Amino acid sequence: MRYAYYPGCSLKGSAKGLDEGVKKVFSALGDELVEIPDWNCCGAFEFGEKERILALSQANIRKGREVSSEIIAPCPACLKNLREAADSSVSVLHPLEVFSEASFWDRLPMKRDLGGRPFTPYYGCILLRPREFALRVRDPMEEIITRLGGKVVSSQVKAQCCGGNLFFKELEVSERLAKKVWEGASGDIVTFCPLCHLVLKTFSEKGRRVFYLTDLILYVMGEREFL
Amino acid sequence: MPLIDEILDLAGYRREDLYVCLGCKICSSICVLNEIGIEANPRNFIINLIMEKEELRRDPLLKYCTGCYACTFFCPWEIKVPDMVRAARAALLPSHPFEQAFSSSLELFGRVYEPYLLFRLLPYFFRKGYLRLLVKGLPSFRLSLPKRVKTEGIFDREKK
Numbered sequence: 001m002r003y004a005y006y007p008g009c010s011l012k013g014s015a016k017g018l019d020e021g022v023k024k025v026f027s028a029l030g031d032e033l034v035e036i037p038d039w040n041c042c043g044a045f046e047f048g049e050k051e052r053i054l055a056l057s058q059a060n061i062r063k064g065r066e067v068s069s070e071i072i073a074p075c076p077a078c079l080k081n082l083r084e085a086a087d088s089s090v091s092v093l094h095p096l097e098v099f100s101e102a103s104f105w106d107r108l109p110m111k112r113d114l115g116g117r118p119f120t121p122y123y124g125c126i127l128l129r130p131r132e133f134a135l136r137v138r139d140p141m142e143e144i145i146t147r148l149g150g151k152v153v154s155s156q157v158k159a160q161c162c163g164g165n166l167f168f169k170e171l172e173v174s175e176r177l178a179k180k181v182w183e184g185a186s187g188d189i190v191t192f193c194p195l196c197h198l199v200l201k202t203f204s205e206k207g208r209r210v211f212y213l214t215d216l217i218l219y220v221m222g223e224r225e226f227l
Numbered sequence: 228m229p230l231i232d233e234i235l236d237l238a239g240y241r242r243e244d245l246y247v248c249l250g251c252k253i254c255s256s257i258c259v260l261n262e263i264g265i266e267a268n269p270r271n272f273i274i275n276l277i278m279e280k281e282e283l284r285r286d287p288l289l290k291y292c293t294g295c296y297a298c299t300f301f302c303p304w305e306i307k308v309p310d311m312v313r314a315a316r317a318a319l320l321p322s323h324p325f326e327q328a329f330s331s332s333l334e335l336f337g338r339v340y341e342p343y344l345l346f347r348l349l350p351y352f353f354r355k356g357y358l359r360l361l362v363k364g365l366p367s368f369r370l371s372l373p374k375r376v377k378t379e380g381i382f383d384r385e386k387k
Contacts, residue, residue: 009339012338013339038337045294046326048315050310131305165294169323170291173263198365201363
């Protein structure tokens, strides 16, 4: 399957690990991710003007359509903005939706498992809300962690806000929200959002870590030595 | 133009979209800010907006709404309060240094180029104590050369 790939700004910078992870998993599945030429920023949540946000993503949809009618967007903010701007000529997908297809497990080369290690799945806000742009599959991270041989713990914090959007504006509020997530979680946290990763890592306690879900998959595939 | 029209226009909403609010306050009970001691009340925000009350300018949501859409998720009408908060911010508050740097990066490169953001925000980050935090929190920092993407003129309006 050939997908148009919209990495978004974070994945081209600080969330490089997620970018590489997504690409490696898709390539192991035998799918092709073709980066959309000249994609532009989706505007994230920094503009109050709806029209401008839509215009940015409509441009990306136009560029993406040239590559494939299925666009993959791993970053939750990009996913929401693209879905809001998409028309019926394209479908905008999140990697978790592809990983939830039944064929995923037939195609994924597994060399080892997670050995029962506990992980807290953490979706954050935008992958789950608002409903019309949210993930179209239920509990994909729980399913994947379990099938990779890990143990899902503390799933009640999965939708609680980490305050990521306030990180660069109201640091102290963002810190309190992130620490509340850590209080509710146990063991290490697994996320799919670059901003959640940044904020949770920044305010993590000693010895507790944040992973991208793709890190876990890469470890099981034998593409990554340590976790 | 009255304030409410300006804000609704920015958010792409009509007055009728707000009139459906039942006043049930589910949004207020669910807002995550209340859990950390900030009294946030999305329902009051909607009412102050409709009534064009001056209190709107002092609403804690203007400053602290994280845009998590929990209020929307539980609202019987799924009113997107965060969209309106963002529009109200744009209409009422001076733009934040982060927003300025963000917009300026989009104008220059068509994307958010992190080294440029860091450069622009260095004095702000230094003053607010971010630098130590970013060393811990950033998993990687890619110093690639920026690329100017073809933007089909969508950023032109920024230069007005």
